[in-house]
Amino acid sequence: MPEQEIPRISMTPEEIEAANVGSATKLNGQVVLCEPDPRWAVAFETEAARMREELDSLDHRIEHVGSTSVPDLPAKPVVDMLLIVPDSSDEASYLPALEPLGYTLVIREPEWYEHRVLRKQFPDDRDHTAESVNLHVLSTGCPENERMLRFRDRLRTHDGDRTLYSDTKRALSRQDWEYIQNYADAKSEVVAGILGRAMADAD
Template sequence: MKIELSEYDAAWPGLYQRERERIVAALPDAELEHVGSTSVPGLAAKPLIDILLVVPDSDDEDAYVPALVEAGYCLRLREPGWYRHRLLKDSDPEVNLHVFSPTCEEVDRMMAFRDRLRTNAEDRAEYEAVKRELATRGWERVQDYADGKTRVVERIVLRALG
């Protein structure tokens, strides 16, 4: 599998906003953030909108999954062993909706990483260079590509939280 990166698209924030409105219509008290590479102006990315949704208890799927399914999302992944993460997806536009509970440390890490990339050109360039190099390879799964970014992500998160 080949990973296709796109140059930053100024339409991405608007796509996030459209999805945000859709999610809030389904879950009026939703706590949402645009995360991932499409949330960082100037950064090349897979054209996929990553959204962070924080719910009172990510294990309580009955409290949020039916409303999101009704809104058009599909529950694709349960990871109770990794921060009780849930992943829902949609394809128009392509969206990954990451669901966590409020006390989850991954929420803080995702936000710190995004904010650091938005404000630090050196870290943004380092991350993009790694992404571009990894995108030249063939991958069995998208997760393998994501795992390939782990070292650079960890370094940037440490600087962001340091």
């Protein structure tokens, strides 16, 4: 039976701090967007291959999501990845395998699909422009998995929505934000519209 949808709403500073393992990093400024770079896809493939090898004994799926997964879309130089596992709350089933690869648990959201985020910082001598990876971990059957993938695929295949999202990101990036999450939340209305069209086309 599909998991019940849990609405995603704008987070307060208290909620942002509570979700972070340790103190949340404050932005206190503008978001830096980079022009599209094909090397982001290469960085994803490299990291995904390493993860698959380490997670070989665990049923899992790895997808490239977020703006770096969409050609022709400006993005923060952060590769967003989605790791789907049987139970994202069972950190012992995947975290020990990924920590040797440089991943650290930074966000834990038990009340929002047991969402976890692991982060890896790339060294300065990297051969691509991505600065880090945000690895989102969700459980098999979680409705957020489908939404993330349909949103990505909609942007890859529909020029109008890709342009709308790009323009929204550029406009919001010029504002000052306390947390990067505030910038993400500010895109919610546009994201919901694009996602609604993607889901409608799939019906």
